[in-house]
Amino acid sequence: MVDTEERTVVITGGTGGIGLQSAVGIAKTGARVLVTGRSRERGEAALQHIAEAARSDRVELVVGDLSSIAGVDALAEALCAATERIDVLVNNAGYFGDERCDSVDGLEMHFAVNVLAPWRLTMGVLPALSKAPAARVVNVTGGDKPAAVDVDDLQAEKGFRGLMIYTHSKSALESLSMALAAEPEPQGICVNVGFLGRASTAMARGMSLQALPGWMKLFWPLFRLMFAEDGGKSAAKAARSTIWAATAPELAGVTARYFDTNTREQQLHPSAYGPDVQRRILAVVDAATSGARGTG
Numbered sequence: 001m002v003d004t005e006e007r008t009v010v011i012t013g014g015t016g017g018i019g020l021q022s023a024v025g026i027a028k029t030g031a032r033v034l035v036t037g038r039s040r041e042r043g044e045a046a047l048q049h050i051a052e053a054a055r056s057d058r059v060e061l062v063v064g065d066l067s068s069i070a071g072v073d074a075l076a077e078a079l080c081a082a083t084e085r086i087d088v089l090v091n092n093a094g095y096f097g098d099e100r101c102d103s104v105d106g107l108e109m110h111f112a113v114n115v116l117a118p119w120r121l122t123m124g125v126l127p128a129l130s131k132a133p134a135a136r137v138v139n140v141t142g143g144d145k146p147a148a149v150d151v152d153d154l155q156a157e158k159g160f161r162g163l164m165i166y167t168h169s170k171s172a173l174e175s176l177s178m179a180l181a182a183e184p185e186p187q188g189i190c191v192n193v194g195f196l197g198r199a200s201t202a203m204a205r206g207m208s209l210q211a212l213p214g215w216m217k218l219f220w221p222l223f224r225l226m227f228a229e230d231g232g233k234s235a236a237k238a239a240r241s242t243i244w245a246a247t248a249p250e251l252a253g254v255t256a257r258y259f260d261t262n263t264r265e266q267q268l269h270p271s272a273y274g275p276d277v278q279r280r281i282l283a284v285v286d287a288a289t290s291g292a293r294g295t296g
């Protein structure tokens, strides 16, 4: 990897929650940091916060919405216009919804934002990633322990089950990440998955009782307590895993790994490594994007 100060790091969803704290930590290393988010207003406020907290004037905002295929393509284009080289891409932005919601492309929203978007954005910025001598992609996962991917339920075809749909979309992302790591071209791009600890963020605080599956509802008071507003403290703690995966020198050349919130390497569910599962997810991604312009 190039010297820390020479690096350009992109963090999607770097304008709030764990992404914001990750941006602070990475900016502190001296790297140039590009954060993305949907809102220019929130983004400008985030830039100011990151610049002050990290004492860095090398933080920039690129606005884009990852919930539509056109939005992902536009963001990829804007990022490539903003920087010739990307050393690290952190696919951090994520979606959690209590109720079924479809994207403008007619895709189930968890699938659109948590699975398709990281894949397509990575493909879209490959020209910039391939200019880096040792590029890294860090895909941020979540939910619970790594679980099996049901390729017949990628878009909640078997019914919408709140938190379980979110968790399942992250399992699909874990599998796609392993597929991405195995891509032969361009050579030398390392792709790893990081699990963040639970943090009180807008996403977590937005969860309602109805999102919890049956027995979990019993723990609702505990959930409320766990996700009580804490001024970014838990988000900063959760961000340590991302910061490490994006910057640790010992990860040079390390790819297709999964690190938990304590940066310990763990195994994903076996289905994540299965070429058949990966192919089936990719087929759904391809079918969803086949009509769209860009790299797909």
Ligand SMILES: NC(=O)c1ccc[n+]([C@@H]2O[C@H](COP(=O)([O-])OP(=O)(O)OC[C@H]3O[C@@H](n4cnc5c(N)ncnc54)[C@H](OP(=O)(O)O)[C@@H]3O)[C@@H](O)[C@H]2O)c1
Pocket (backbone or CB within 6 Å): 012, 013, 014, 015, 016, 017, 018, 019, 020, 036, 037, 038, 039, 042, 043, 064, 065, 066, 067, 091, 092, 093, 094, 095, 113, 140, 141, 142, 143, 195, 196, 197, 198, 199, 200, 201, 202, 203, 204
């Ligand atoms: N919170 C937890 O307990 C937890 C635990 C494990 C893993 N995670 C994962 O960590 C990641 C960050 O989550 P968080 O809790 O920090 O969420 P958050 O506080 O809601 O922040 C989400 C960030 O993503 C941006 N964003 C949201 N939707 C977007 C979209 N459609 N297009 C582009 N940008 C979008 C937001 O900015 P704008 O609103 O301005 O667009 C914001 O910067 C997610 O992948 C999540 O699944 C979270």
